[in-house]
Amino acid sequence: MLQLKKPSNLVLKTIKSRHSFMSAVNLRSISLLMIALWSLNSFAQIPGIPANMSFPTSVGRPTTTSTGTKNSSSRKVTEIAAEKNEVDSLKRKKELALNEVDSNIVNLRKKIFGYSIFNNSKITFDSYARMATPKNYVLGPDDEIIIDINGYSESHATLPVSPDGNIKVDRVGNIFVSGLTIEEAKKRIVSRLSQIYVGLKASGGAPANTTATISLGNIRTIRVTVIGEVIAPGTYAVPSLAKVFNVLYQAGGPNENGTFREIKVIRGKKLVARVDLYDLLTTGNLRQDIALQDQDIIQVTPYKSRIEIVGKVKKPAIFEVLPGENLEMIINDYAGGFLPEAYKGVLKVTRFTDKERKLIDLSGDILASFFPKSGDFITIDQILFNRYENAINLKGAIFRPGRYSLNDNPTLTKLIKRADGFKEDAFLDRITLVRLKDDLTKENIAINYRDILSGVIPDVTLKREDEITVYSGIEMMETYTVRIQGEINLIAREKLAERFASGSTSVGALPSNTETPSVGTFPYVKNMTVEDLIVKAGGLKESAATGRVEVIRRKKNIWKDDPSQITPTIGEKFQFGINPDLSISPSASKFILEPFDEVFVRSSPNYERQQFVSIEGQVIFPGVYALERKDEKLYDVVKRAGGLNAQAYPAGATLIRKVRLTDQEVERKSKQLQELNDNNTDATLRVEPVKQVYEESIGIDLVDVLSDESSKSNLLLQDGDIIRIPKEPQTVRMQGEILYPTSTRFIGGASFKHYISEAGGFTSLSARKRSYVIYANGSVDRTRKLLGIINIYPKVNPGAEIVVPRINQKQLVTQQLLSTISTITASLSGITTIVLLIRTIQ
Structure with a gap:
């Protein structure tokens, strides 16, 4: 069962201070409240609860705890639950006040100088537990005094100040300290303690052998009221060490209408201080931050005069100004001074009059004598960034182009010397100077520097904003080049690198004999020979004909006002041989190239790369075969492959050949197919996109070739050809506009219509006269007309x-229309016959 203790002085004082509250409740409620308070005071006596455990007590901040041990440096604020609830309510009120304002007020508050210090959660003025006790701190009830006796005698005591203002010292009795400063209380306590601790005083010439240390322990709570133009006005319970800035921070600081310059502190109906927050904001000095006492009132009145400064100052904001503060002081002390790019010659001041607004152009040299009025809006512009008062610009073929000072370089020669002189390719016969005239138009001045x-x-002599351009002689010349094409390694080398990078080793990746000749264009260099150019182009290919190199040179016809000198010749041709190893030797050509020469390296007429064909299917040795001769034919390769095996079907043999079309051929073929489809009224053709590279199947008669080597069917082979010899097929396939496209068994001697019947027959949309057969060897045969009536199928x-x-x-x-007409005609004929019969009977 909980053991109740006698209530402490704190509890008794709390009950007395709440007399008005207690009178409004019945005796039973008072008893319950006393039991609860006594229980709280005895909580540390409950088994299992640490003796040094305490509860949070400081206002709005984490509390420190007092262990009660000797020389304890921690401190807490004494308060009761009712006061804490009241503080929490004020905090909620402050948060609501901040959240319920509209966006215009929020934006206005952000611009007010000093507002951010109260709206920044990272700034705090609370440090009660760690601050040293001020010497002028006035003691009162609920404060704690710590007494430490050291030396010949040892003693420690933590003594609360009673509601009567006394502390009770063991063996000394009551000592009245309420209303005394901590320094005054120290003297009184030491004086009383010296009565029982003789060593505290020196006697008989002997020094004192005992010392007494008096310090402040836990502190009391005081109540301070904040009224006027603040974010959250109200009464705040704060520690007795609190100062003006502590309480203003709790209240959120002045609002959009509150003054920052004349905050009043009222104590006992007397004005005890005027606080100017700008002193803190500009100097960081807390000298006006006075200590508060219980029942103090902080009054924030509306501001009297405000101005706004925008533009090129370090801290643009809305500033509150006092009488006698000039604009120079406001800008330097409050706005942080001008930015380096600020234009100080004229400041724009917009001012309210009794009827309207007016604009004042304020000269920058009278700021100290200008005293702004409330509502002034001051704009500070920036200087002209795109203009220099003494700049000249130098560019072109010089070593250090850029902007230079006219004061240091008044003439052209001094400017060129300052820029480290001309580059080697500078064209000195005509330097251009562009000058800005008085009417802001530009004029061009040509200068021959050699004449200077x-x-x-x-x-x-140069002037401000002059722009001098020195041209490059090389840049003024046409870009000289030479070009070489033919059997050089320029493109071949690139293709070889791509082939190895892709990992391609297939036959199709081998270079063909129809490769586009390599072409390379190179800058012209004086004294360059044909061999030099070939080396730049990567050397010669193996196929190059070194005994026949051609150079085509431009014909330089110089016009001399004589039309008879115009000739049809447009170039000169030079033909000669070169040393195959391109070495510098007596056998070298020594032919010197000129700008725009075209060099052609021809291919040797007897040179051929290896060419390959493939044979697949039913031969003894299928695979890839290299052609031995340019005239090697189909019969020769089949024989080299060992001939046909027993399963071969030579009538179905096909030849697959790769076809490569040029861009013009692709375009022309696509157009032809489209026109063919548009002009064909009998059947619809499906137009496929024309591919630039594709495989084409060529129908061959291998039976005829194998029976007669001299047959016209024995075709010449080309690089990349593929010969396919299948097994004898046993089926026939039907597709297109038939009832059931399918494949069926081949029956010797069966007709075309037999296989159509196997597929269900023709449909009503079948173009019978356009039917055709694709044979196994790739050849095609179409349907023909006998006498224009009967279809002869293949x-x-x-x-x-x-x-x-x-x-x-x-x-x-058309067919549907003819059918309809035929039906109508037949019907009319029948009706006519019936009418004639009726007339005959009559």
Whole structure:
């Protein structure tokens, strides 16, 4: 069971200070409140709770705890639960006041100088537990005094100040300290203690052997009221060490209408201090931050005079000014001074009059004598960044181009010397000077610098904003080049690097005999020979014909006002041989190139790269074969492959050849296919995009070739050809406009229509006369007309594919119309017959 102790002086004082509250409740409520307070005071006596545990007590900040041990430096603020609830309520009120303002007021507050210091959560004025006790601190009830006796005698005591203002010292009795400063209290306590501790005083010439240290322990709570133009006005319970800035920070500081310059502290109906927050904001000095006492009132009245400064100052803001403060002091002390780019010649002041606004152009040299009025809006512009008062610009073929000072370089020769002189390619015969005239138009002045150096003309005196350009002789010349093409390694080397990078080792990756000749363009250099140019181009290919090199040179026709000298010749040709190893030797050509020469290295007529063909399918040795001769034919390669095996079907053999079209050929072929489709009224063709590189199947008669080597079917082979010899197929495929596209078994002697029947027959949209057969060897045969009436269908062989196109939409409409007309005609004929019979009977 909880053991209740006699209430402490703190509890008794709290009950007395709440007399008005207690009178409003019944006796039972008072008893419950006393029990709760006594329980709180006895909480540390409960088993299992540490004896040094305490509860948070400081206002709005984490509290420190007092262990009660000797020489304890921690300190806490004594308060009761009711006061804490009241402080929490004020905090919530402050938060609501900050959250409920509209955006215009928020923006206005941000511009007010000094407002941010109270609106910054990282700034705090609370340091009660760690600050030294001020010497002028006035003691009162609920303060604690710590007494330490050291030396000949040892003693320690923590003594609260009672509501009567006394501390009770063991063996000394009550000592009255309320209302005394901490220094005055120290003297009184030591005086009383010396009565029982004789060693505290020196006697008989002997020094004192005992010392007494008096310090302040836990401090009391005082109540301070903040009224006027603040964010959250109200009464705040704060530690007795609190000062003006502590309480203003708790209240959120002055609002958008509150003064920062004349904050009043009222004590006992008397004005005890006027606080100017600008002193703290500008100097960081807290000298006006006076200590507060219980029942003090902080009054923040509305401001009297404000101005706004914008533009090129370090701290643009809305400033509150006092009488006698001039604009120079405001800018330097409050706004932080001008920025380096500020234009100080004229400041723009917008001022309110009784009827309207007016604009004042304020000269920068009278700021000390200008006293702004409330509402003034002062704008400080920046200097002209794109203009210099003494700049000249030098550019072109000089070593150090850029802007220079006119004062240090008044003439052209001094300017050139300051820029470390001309580059080697400088064109000195015509230097351009562009000058800005008085009417802001520009004029061009041409200068021959060589004449200045020789004294023919005087040195040029420069002016502000002059722009001098020195041209490069090389840049003024046409860009000289030479070009070489043909059997050089320029492009071949690049392709080889790409091939190795991609890891390609296939036959198709090998270079073909139709490669585009390599072309290289190089800057012209004096005394360059043909061999020099070939070396720059990567050397010669193996295929180069070194005995026949051609150079084509431009014909330089100089016009001399004589039309008879105009000739049809546009170039000169030079032909000679060169040393194959390109060495510098007596056998070298010694041919010196000139600008824009075109060099051609021809290919040797007897040189050929290896060419390859592939044979696949039913031969004894299928694979890749290199052509031995330029005239090697189909029969030769089949024989080299060992001939056909027993499963081969030579009638179905095909030749696959790669076709490469130029861009013009692709465009022309696409146009032809589109026109063919547009002009075909019988059947619809599906136009496929034309590929630039594709494989083409060529129908060959291998049976004829193998039976007669001299047959016209024995084709010459090309690099990359693929010969495919399949097994004998056993099926025929039908597709297109038939009822059931399918494949069926080949039957020897069966007709075209038999296979159409196997696929369900023609449909109503079948273009029968356009039907055709694709044979196994890639050849095609079409349907023909006998006497323009009867369809003669092609023969069907094993592996063939029958294709039936679809009727064109226009032809379909025509057929439907003819059918309708035929039906109507037949109907009319029948009706006429019936009418005639009726008339005959009658």
